[in-house]
Amino acid sequence: MATETEPAMQADALTLRQRLPSNLFMHLGILFSIFAMSSPLILALIMSTQTTSEVYQVTNLGIGSQGLANYDIVLTDYNFATYLWNSFVMSMIIVVGKVGLSLLAALALVYYELPFERGVFMFILLTLLLPVPVRIVPLFQLMADLGWTNTMLALTGPYIASATAVFLFRQHFMSIPSSLVETAKLDGVGPLKFLFGVLIPMSKGMIAGVCVITYIYSWNQFLWPLVAVTDKSSQVVQVGIRYIQGSAQAGLTQWGLIMAGAVIALLPPLVVLIALHRPLLRTFAIQQK
Structure with a gap:
């Protein structure tokens, strides 16, 4: 039974490999670079909605209670x-x-x-x-x-x-x-x-x-x-x-x-x-x- 399913598994793996773009790692690298460069801006946007005490809570990475009040x-x-x-x-x-x-x-x-x-x-x-x-x-x-x-x-x-x-x-x-x-x-x-x-x-x-x-x-x-x-x-x-x-x-x-x-x-x-x-x-x- 295993010998019958092995060719099918190899065919599925080959089909999956064909579906993946040839430059997948390049796209992943670009996405990571974009995220790394935009992370300071994202962090600034989050901190701009927080109170002073919330900012000093290092683990607090969510939208703050101030909302748009700081602006x-x-x-x-x-x-x-x-x-x-x-x-x-x-x-x-x-x-x-x-x-x-x-x-x-x-x-x-x-x-x-x-x-x-x-x-x-x-x-x-x-x-x-x-x-x-x-x-x-x-x-x-x-x-x-x-x-x-x-x-x-x-x-x-x-x-x-x-x-x-x-x-x-x-x-x-x-x-x-x-x-x-x-x-x-x-x-x-x-x-x-x-x-x-x-x-x-x-x-x-x-x-x-x-x-x-x-x-x-x-x-x-x-x-x-x-x-x-x-x-x-x-x-x-x-x-x-x-x-x-x-x-x-x-x-x-x-x-x-x-x-x-x-x-x-x-x-x-x-x-x-x-x-x-x-x-x-x-x-x-x-x-x-």
Whole structure:
């Protein structure tokens, strides 16, 4: 009897093996990687619904008793809506200013005959070695001398110029066929008209990608706003989270409120990233089918 069932069992095992995808382990590895990367966000969402005592219970991994109350407390009692608005305004000003200035700089570097053009471009790239945290002391002194402290000018001014954006736009402009430039010259098209009528329409993907990168980078600024702005009503969202952390209750950090603020602060850049993820991938030359 056993000898009769053995071929049937082997046939069933062969059929099961045929049904399994050939890249099963690869899919399992991808699912595990997704879970591992998203676990901090999942944990933050859970903690944002818990009370302080529930957070400190390590084994408590369920939805807390606070529900959405922590979010309401953060938005009302801690003035988080003002911080969100300040971060939004700061990020939009930086995006518009940085992209506009970088487009003009790339236009000059590619389509104008400048003396020491390569040297100028190398000098622009060398500024990458001096980010804002390195220049924070002289920058703060400059803002104080100009009377810009506690203003939006202090938050946005140091971030308007960008060597990275100039480099990306320059390389993209150099890939545009020179026949278009010659045709524009023959038609008497001026530099600005050529920029807005030809270059920008042909660079929509690159511009969108740079805008996404710049927006997320600006939204996550913490150190410079903390130094340049002392008025709480003019602060940004990342510093606002630090204010929540500083308000302890019975000697315990209110992690539920902190996580609620962190989740709220995550939403705007997440929406921008989801909406413009395809141009961002094209900016880094990642092809999508």
